[in-house]
Amino acid sequence: MPETRLMRDADDLVREVPDGSRVAVFKDNGIPMEIARALARAQVRDLDLVTVPTSGLFADLLIGAGCVLAIETAGVSLGEFGPAHNFTRAVRGGTLKIKDSTCPAIYAGLQAGQKGIPFMPLRGLVGSDILNNRPDYAVIDNPFAENDPIVALPAIRPDIAVMHVPLADRHGNLWLGRAAELKILAHASARTLATAEEIIDGNLLDDDRLAPACLPRHYVTALAPAPRGAWPYECPGPDGLLYGADADHLHAYATRTRDPAEMRAYLIEQGLMPAEAAE
Amino acid sequence: MSEVPPLSEADPVCLDEAGPEEIMIAAIARLLDGVDHIAVGVLSPIPGSAALLARRRSGARVSIIGSTHPDFRTDGGVDLFDSAGQGRIGAFFLSGGQIDGSANINLTGLGDYPDMDVRWSGAFGSAYLYFLVPRVILFRAEHSRRVFVPKVDFISAPGTSPANVHRPGGPYALVTNLCVMRFDRDRGRFGLESLHPGVSLEEVRDKTGFDFDIPDIVNESPPPDAQTLALIRGPVARDIAGPYPQFAASVLGYRQTDLSEAEA
Numbered sequence: 208m209p210e211t212r213l214m215r216d217a218d219d220l221v222r223e224v225p226d227g228s229r230v231a232v233f234k235d236n237g238i239p240m241e242i243a244r245a246l247a248r249a250q251v252r253d254l255d256l257v258t259v260p261t262s263g264l265f266a267d268l269l270i271g272a273g274c275v276l277a278i279e280t281a282g283v284s285l286g287e288f289g290p291a292h293n294f295t296r297a298v299r300g301g302t303l304k305i306k307d308s309t310c311p312a313i314y315a316g317l318q319a320g321q322k323g324i325p326f327m328p329l330r331g332l333v334g335s336d337i338l339n340n341r342p343d344y345a346v347i348d349n350p351f352a353e354n355d356p357i358v359a360l361p362a363i364r365p366d367i368a369v370m371h372v373p374l375a376d377r378h379g380n381l382w383l384g385r386a387a388e389l390k391i392l393a394h395a396s397a398r399t400l401a402t403a404e405e406i407i408d409g410n411l412l413d414d415d416r417l418a419p420a421c422l423p424r425h426y427v428t429a430l431a432p433a434p435r436g437a438w439p440y441e442c443p444g445p446d447g448l449l450y451g452a453d454a455d456h457l458h459a460y461a462t463r464t465r466d467p468a469e470m471r472a473y474l475i476e477q478g479l480m481p482a483e484a485a486e
Numbered sequence: 487m488s489e490v491p492p493l494s495e496a497d498p499v500c501l502d503e504a505g506p507e508e509i510m511i512a513a514i515a516r517l518l519d520g521v522d523h524i525a526v527g528v529l530s531p532i533p534g535s536a537a538l539l540a541r542r543r544s545g546a547r548v549s550i551i552g553s554t555h556p557d558f559r560t561d562g563g564v565d566l567f568d569s570a571g572q573g574r575i576g577a578f579f580l581s582g583g584q585i586d587g588s589a590n591i592n593l594t595g596l597g598d599y600p601d602m603d604v605r606w607s608g609a610f611g612s613a614y615l616y617f618l619v620p621r622v623i624l625f626r627a628e629h630s631r632r633v634f635v636p637k638v639d640f641i642s643a644p645g646t647s648p649a650n651v652h653r654p655g656g657p658y659a660l661v662t663n664l665c666v667m668r669f670d671r672d673r674g675r676f677g678l679e680s681l682h683p684g685v686s687l688e689e690v691r692d693k694t695g696f697d698f699d700i701p702d703i704v705n706e707s708p709p710p711d712a713q714t715l716a717l718i719r720g721p722v723a724r725d726i727a728g729p730y731p732q733f734a735a736s737v738l739g740y741r742q743t744d745l746s747e748a749e750a
Contacts, residue, residue, distance in 0.1 A: 234563070260563065261610060282593075282608030286528065287732075290607065301601035307594060309613035309643075311567035330571060331614035333651050334644040338613075340599060354650045387562055 211379025211424045213406070214431035217245035220400050223429055224251055224367060227276075231257040231317070231365035231396055236386035236443060238265050239371035241402055241436035247272035247479040257365050258283065259317065259392055260310035264440070264460065267291035270303060271470045272479055277304035279363075281313055288454075288461035293470060307337050312344075314388070316363035320395030326359045333358060368396035371436045373444040375403035379424030380411040384443050393426040402433035404442060404449055417445070504709050506663055507532055507737045508718055509682050510627065512710035513666050514579075515539040517623055517659050521576035523547040525566060525619070527611065531726060531733035533579035533625055538722045539714070549575075553729045567611060570618045573654065577621040580612050584638040585624060587696025588674050589645025589657035591616070592638035599640055609642040616643040617651075621658040629662035631695040646674045665690050666707055667698060675699055680707040 214220045221242060224230065228251075232239065243265050246254070253276040258266055260281040267283060269275050271293030283294040297303035312329055319327040326345075332338045333346060333356060349355035370389050374382040381401055383389045393399040399422070412418045436442070439453035439460075463469040474480035504512070514536030518524055524537040524546050537548045549566065550558040560566045569575050582591035583606050593612055597603030616622055626633055647653045657669040660676060664685045667676040677699035681690065683706055710718065719738055727734035734740035 261608070280608055282610045284607035294607075295605040298595075298605045299601055299603070305600050307600075307608055309609050310563060310611040311571075311614045314564050314567065329614070330652055331617040331643075333617075334641070334647055335609075335613045336594070336599065336641040337609055337643075355652060356650065357652070385562065388564055391564070 211427045212429040213377060213379075214429050216431050217241040217402055217433050217436070218248060220402065220429055220431040221245040221249050221251065223398070223400055224249075224254075226251055227253040227255070228366045229255040229257060229364075231259055231363075231368045231392050232262060232265050233259045233370060233386060233388055233392055234261045234263070235440070236384060236389075237371040237373065238263075238437050238440045239369045239402055239433075240265060240268075240438060240440060241371065241433040242369045242400070243268050244477070244479055246274055247474065250274070252276070256280070257313070257363060259388060260308070260313035263291065264457065267293045267464075268479075270294050270297050271464065272474055275303060277306070279306040279308060279313070281308050281310040285457065285461045288457045290461075292461075292464045296467065306343075307340065309335075309337055312358075312360050313363065314391065316360045317391045317395040319360065319362035320364040321391055324362065326361050328357045328359055330357065363395060365392075365396040366398065368392040368399045369401070370399065371402045371404075371433065371442070373404045373442055373449055374411065374417075375401065375406045375430055376411045377406055377408055378410055379427040379430050381422040381424075381427060381430070382411050382417055382445070383420050383422055384445065385420070387420070390422055393422050398428040399426050401427055401430050402436045403430060404432075404434055404436060404444070406430065406432055504715060505737065506682075507535075507627070508710055508715065509707060510625070510661055510663065511535045511539060511718055511722075512714055513661050513680075513682070513707050514623055514625065515543070515714075516708075517621070517661070517666075518546065518577055519544070521546055521621060523549070523569075523575055524577045525560070525570070525575045526550040527579060528552060530579050530581075530625075531730040531737075532627065533623065534730065535718065535722050535726045535733075535738070537577075538725045539717055542717050542721055546576075550729055555725070555728045558725070558728070567614060570615055570655075573618075575615075575619050577623060577658075578615050578619040579623050579625055580616060580643070581624065581626050582638070582642070583633070584635045585626065585633060585660070586635050586638045586645075587676060587698060589624065589660075589669050589676070590638045590641045591624065591643050591645070592640045593642040594640040596639050602640075612643040615655070616645075616657070617647070617653045617655050619655040622655060623658055624660040625662070626660075627663050629664040629690070629693050631693060634693070635695045645669070646671065664693065670699075677701065678704060680705040682707045683709050 518540040595602035723738035723740035
């Protein structure tokens with residue numbers, strides 16, 4: 208098993224993300240925003256995003272920066288701050304290929320991927336236009352009962368899982384906190400790229416209290432430090448929040464990006480797009 | 487919760503003091519009678535408050551997505567859906583950009599899929615939870631023909647299913663700023679249950695784009711009595727202020743200083 212590579216920063220880390228990669232990201236608890244910004248700065252193109260199971264600024268920013276070709280999602284929204292305008296614009300304009308799903312279907316597809324099995328059955332969905340627009344979903348007969356249709360979801364095997372964690376060690380072990388879903392993500396994905404607020408010299412797996420919430424290093428391809436790497440989202444740590452959400456920033460983003468010109472201005476201001484790229 | 491005496495129907499009514507949100511909260515809470523575990527999704531301060539009111543009355547367990555309070559936080563997304571699959575969640579709340587007379591809900595958008603004229607955020611967990619949670623209460627604070635349409639443009643989650651589809655759950659009632667309707671699953675139709683104080687049947691008919699059953703005698707939704715209002719504005723407001731601080735302050739008049747008066 209090759210060692211987890213320690214990278215200089217998120218910009219160094221995203222060199223591991225080729226154009227066209229299928230990238231999975233979890234909805235909260237350490238959203239890897241610095242990785243999103245690094246992907247935008249590197250002008251990575253044609254990403255196929257899998258949101259687990261939904262997303263907010265992570266997906267909207269990458270869509271607005273022109274990095275995303277396709278998305279599989281149960282929903283993209285900025286929550287209490289309002290709609291994700293780059294997402295809705297791109298779907299309406301037909302420039303973003305969308306595979307609509309429902310939250311537990313994305314978890315179940317990843318769980319099939321994590322177990323190395325071809326599909327997972329799931330209740331619900333029958334009779335919805337979600338199912339009617341997913342030719343890759345199938346309705347099968349429960350083999351153990353009479354006349355019991357059930358939906359079969361194909362395994363989701365992303366190329367890369369990205370995540371931001373409060374704490375990691377130099378061996379590549381990641382402390383996930385409450386976000387146990389991140390294990391499913393990492394298990395189902397071929398590779399995991401992570402940033403961490405802090406990377407310590409010891410070994411997190413030596414600590415019985417921290418170890419159960421750790422993703423062991425053999426899942427982690429590369430790791431980079433990223434202080435405030437979840438900003439403008441909050442980052443929970445082992446002893447409470449390391450920092451809270453930047454509500455002013457999120458509110459301003461949600462308001463101004465209703466106008467596509469303002470989205471370009473935002474990307475330039477944040478150093479995510481070269482000024483000369485804007486008309 | 488033992489210090490809270492049971493709700494008495496004989497308690498004095500203070501109609502002119504209850505706001506429209508408080509009438510909705512009280513109406514939803516009545517529909518939660520007898521439910522052991524109530525789950526509350528995102529962007530749901532009114533149902534969340536109703537669930538917390540039901541908890542104050544009956545001791546129901548309440549899980550609120552997005553809450554960081556140890557009494558209300560969920561054990562993560564996977565666990566919430568698995569709990570519903572195990573039959574452990576008795577009630578949940580859904581809304582819709584469009585809702586039709588068959589209780590189909592549309593959270594996806596308007597126009598032809600996929601590049602729709604209007605695109606909303608997406609189905610979230612609805613296409614699963616609508617099938618599995620026994621009492622799904624639909625809520626919408628805007629009762630209009632824009633929302634309540636003859637047929638939704640996109641079925642994010644269907645209101646009814648053929649008999650052979652495993653469906654222990656489904657629509658139970660619809661609560662709006664004007665009225666309460668109950669859903670008859672066998673007939674696949676809504677029926678008017680009660681009109682909120684001051685609302686006429688004509689107004690509800692005018693603002694509903696689908697046909698619904700009307701009983702011979704239409705009741706008025708009982709407005710929250712003094713004791714219920716005190717619960718809503720006191721402990722319920724305090725508890726909902728965690729995930730929804732703005733709602734607690736602006737709608738329920740919750741002040742941060744109330745925290746010091748909170749009971750243990």
